Amino acid sequence: MNEQRPQCAVCNLGGHLIDEFITETDDTRTVIVVVRRVPALVCDRCGTTTVTDEVAGELARITDAQQGGAVSGTVVVDFDPRQIAAAG
Numbered sequence: 001m002n003e004q005r006p007q008c009a010v011c012n013l014g015g016h017l018i019d020e021f022i023t024e025t026d027d028t029r030t031v032i033v034v035v036r037r038v039p040a041l042v043c044d045r046c047g048t049t050t051v052t053d054e055v056a057g058e059l060a061r062i063t064d065a066q067q068g069g070a071v072s073g074t075v076v077v078d079f080d081p082r083q084i085a086a087a088g
């Protein structure tokens, strides 16, 4: 596995996307959901973060699951990559 890093499509500075873990916050709804350890691609030049469709879908599922309960305020959860694998 000597795959070349994908180039950043945003900055046009020749930045490359590197694998990192980021924290995503969704404060658009009743419960503020903070998801830690989200696998993302981060440009080493401009800092743009990109997540795959699978990760974005799982983030949506996580934030949906936190809404509508008795709890309000802020919920902090860790991203679980096994959920993606399970979804196949």
Ligand SMILES: [Zn+2]
Residues within 6 Å of the ligand: 008, 009, 010, 011, 012, 013, 015, 016, 043, 044, 045, 046, 047, 048
């Ligand atoms: Zn960039």
